Amino acid sequence: MKTPIYFSLILALLLSIPVVAGAAETTLGGEFWTRWTMESGISAADSSSTLIKKNALALDRGYFDLKTKFSEQTSARFTIDLFSTDTVSDGAGLKLKYAFVDFGGILPIPDAKITAGLQKVYFGTIYDWDYSIIGKAPTDEYKVANSADYGLTVNGYLPSGMGEYALGVYNGEGYKKFGTNLKDNTRFEYLANLRLTPIPGVTLGGSVMTNSAERETALATDLPVSGYNTQMLMDGVARLAYGPVDLWAEYIIKDVEYPNVADGSKDYKANGLMVMPIIKLYNYLGEDIQIIGRFDRWDETENASAKHLLTAITGGINYNFMHDDSFVPAFQLQLNATQKTYDPDESSSSYAHELKDSLTIMAQLKWRFANILK
Amino acid sequence: MRLYTIILLTLILSLSVSTAFAKQGQITCSGSTTVLPIAQAAAEAFMDKHPNINISVRGGGSGVGIAALQNGTVQIANSSRPMKSKEMSACKSKGINPVGYAVANDAIAIVVHKSNPVKNLTLKQIKDIYTGKISNWKALGGPSLPIVVVSRDVASGTFEDFNEKALGGAKVVASAQLLASNNAVVSAVASTPGAVGYAGLGYITDGINVVNVDNITPSETSAKNGSYQLARKLYMFTNGKASGDVGIFIGWLQSAEGQAIVKDQGFIPLD
Numbered sequence: 001m002k003t004p005i006y007f008s009l010i011l012a013l014l015l016s017i018p019v020v021a022g023a024a025e026t027t028l029g030g031e032f033w034t035r036w037t038m039e040s041g042i043s044a045a046d047s048s049s050t051l052i053k054k055n056a057l058a059l060d061r062g063y064f065d066l067k068t069k070f071s072e073q074t075s076a077r078f079t080i081d082l083f084s085t086d087t088v089s090d091g092a093g094l095k096l097k098y099a100f101v102d103f104g105g106i107l108p109i110p111d112a113k114i115t116a117g118l119q120k121v122y123f124g125t126i127y128d129w130d131y132s133i134i135g136k137a138p139t140d141e142y143k144v145a146n147s148a149d150y151g152l153t154v155n156g157y158l159p160s161g162m163g164e165y166a167l168g169v170y171n172g173e174g175y176k177k178f179g180t181n182l183k184d185n186t187r188f189e190y191l192a193n194l195r196l197t198p199i200p201g202v203t204l205g206g207s208v209m210t211n212s213a214e215r216e217t218a219l220a221t222d223l224p225v226s227g228y229n230t231q232m233l234m235d236g237v238a239r240l241a242y243g244p245v246d247l248w249a250e251y252i253i254k255d256v257e258y259p260n261v262a263d264g265s266k267d268y269k270a271n272g273l274m275v276m277p278i279i280k281l282y283n284y285l286g287e288d289i290q291i292i293g294r295f296d297r298w299d300e301t302e303n304a305s306a307k308h309l310l311t312a313i314t315g316g317i318n319y320n321f322m323h324d325d326s327f328v329p330a331f332q333l334q335l336n337a338t339q340k341t342y343d344p345d346e347s348s349s350s351y352a353h354e355l356k357d358s359l360t361i362m363a364q365l366k367w368r369f370a371n372i373l374k
Numbered sequence: 375m376r377l378y379t380i381i382l383l384t385l386i387l388s389l390s391v392s393t394a395f396a397k398q399g400q401i402t403c404s405g406s407t408t409v410l411p412i413a414q415a416a417a418e419a420f421m422d423k424h425p426n427i428n429i430s431v432r433g434g435g436s437g438v439g440i441a442a443l444q445n446g447t448v449q450i451a452n453s454s455r456p457m458k459s460k461e462m463s464a465c466k467s468k469g470i471n472p473v474g475y476a477v478a479n480d481a482i483a484i485v486v487h488k489s490n491p492v493k494n495l496t497l498k499q500i501k502d503i504y505t506g507k508i509s510n511w512k513a514l515g516g517p518s519l520p521i522v523v524v525s526r527d528v529a530s531g532t533f534e535d536f537n538e539k540a541l542g543g544a545k546v547v548a549s550a551q552l553l554a555s556n557n558a559v560v561s562a563v564a565s566t567p568g569a570v571g572y573a574g575l576g577y578i579t580d581g582i583n584v585v586n587v588d589n590i591t592p593s594e595t596s597a598k599n600g601s602y603q604l605a606r607k608l609y610m611f612t613n614g615k616a617s618g619d620v621g622i623f624i625g626w627l628q629s630a631e632g633q634a635i636v637k638d639q640g641f642i643p644l645d
Contacts, residue, residue, distance in 0.1 A: 071543060072541075157462075161466040
């Protein structure tokens with residue numbers, strides 16, 4: 001297996017960069033998620049009884065993180081994304097999640113910086129999603145946007161904590177694709193994101209992104225590629241935080257057009273809504289416990305090739321024990337239960353008949369660390 | 375519709391409960407190690423006058439205190455610098471409305487070993503020392519002695535203020551010792567003949583020399599009239615306008631009685 005070799009090489013490279021570049025400060029951090037997942041549902045062979053489809057323990061995600069500060073204005077971050085489980089063929093995975101440099105003080109705008117490299121995608125809640133719930137941010141979950149991608153962004157904060165913004169150009173393929181997975185996409189992805197906090201506790205924001213997949217015409221033949229599509233992605237975010245309550249809401253629109261399909265039969269518009277209330281009980285119990293709920297509705301009923309209408313409801317509890325000086329949890333125990341239901345009348349045969357409906361229970365121990373090396 | 379009703383009811387219930395459970399007689403504050411002696415001395419004096427109020431004070435650095443305020447685990451964040459836009463934004467999005475109260479004036483004093491004859495440094499010379507361009511006291515009219523650069527760690531508001539005002543955001547030389555408190559800096563400089571460091575005025579002892587910056591001595595007058603370029607204010611940040619016991623404590627610290635404690639601790643009163 002080549003993974004350990006790659007891992008060693010990347011690790012050696014990461015550790016040597018700050019030394020070579022003479023970093024003023026280097027922080028070594030990590031985050032690891034050990035998860036038990038049990039998923040139950042029915043099968044095509046036997047739709048009368050519920051069976052356990054998955055029952056597995058795994059290191060579902062690990063981040064190995066190196067942050068270097070070259071000066072007060074220039075810093076960089078390198079993050080390896082890894083997982084280990086015996087439920088996939090090679091048992092492990094390793095990717096570069098982030099590798100970017102922040103250049104502050106270049107633009108004549110206070111608190112603005114230019115970020116270059118493999119970085120967060122500033123779309124919707126995807127970039128500030130801290131996994132209070134085990135599941136992904138909805139834009140990531142429903143394949144609307146990638147959580148990280150190669151690109152160049154201008155991002156920063158508005159004065160007096162009024163909010164933040166980002167303008168960016170990305171590859172549009174995401175950080176996971178490589179080699180034959182890449183779709184010969186020669187068009188960039190363009191992004192604009194604005195988040196406003198007009199009064200403390202009330203945050204409103206929106207993101208717009210244009211993207212495309214595959215080439216318009218084939219390189220070899222110059223003939224139109226039927227899979228070529230353009231995407232207009234829009235997202236509205238609202239957050240209400242007051243006392244122990246933190247309520248998130250997000251509305252997503254994904255508009256996909258296939259210009260090379262003449263009758264427009266593949267064009268579709270999908271939309272989704274997420275509402276996620278978090279109740280923090282620390283001030284009542286003296287323990288850092290959170291109760292979390294999440295409601296998702298994802299409507300992709302116009303998509304001829306994957307027509308479905310999904311409703312997902314999640315309930316969960318977090319117990320954060322051991323914190324750093326700033327009360328950021330070092331250990332987090334999470335328990336989630338998610339019921340996914342596909343509307344039988346609005347979903348195609350592969351989704352209907354409860355075949356993809358599921359109840360998933362997950363328990364996860366998440367631990368993180370960050371130490372300043374120098 | 376039912377979902378919205380449940381969310382609304384949960385909100386209302388939680389807010390009612392939070393009011394009912396608000397802790398009385400307990401003030402927690404953490405943050406800047408520069409503000410720490412003021413906060414500790416003030417807390418002791420205040421608790422003597424108000425035995426029903428208990429104040430716990432911790433250090434950690436300005437950044438740590440502000441993060442703790444953000445996370446709702448302290449009522450007061452002590453800081454030796456103003457809050458950054460990024461921190462303000464993080465606070466506000468979490469429903470925390472940071473309000474800053476100046477509690478003292480301070481000057482970041484440049485300190486050298488007692489045996490060092492150098493009495494004055496320009497801001498440019500300080501920058502050159504801390505960025506490694508000048509590495510021997512001989513270049514500054516002193517003895518032929520390598521300069522040992524002593525600085526603060528990055529959680530320190532004093533470091534951020536010093537970095538901005540003296541270094542213009544430049545990188546501190548890689549060989550610098552990064553220490554976690556003003557006391558540690560003063561001790562290191564006092565025991566190392568070639569050392570240079572910086573610390574809040576309240577930490578200055580007889581065991582070290584304070585050098586002038588651009589021929590200005592750090593003092594109450596030069597800090598207040600702005601002629602000393604490394605002057606600053608020290609803050610306490612609260613969530614919203616300080617009220618209740620916290621409001622009484624900060625109001626008292628800003629009063630003549632509280633400011634006398636600021637002066638006793640070696641810092642500069644507000645007026």
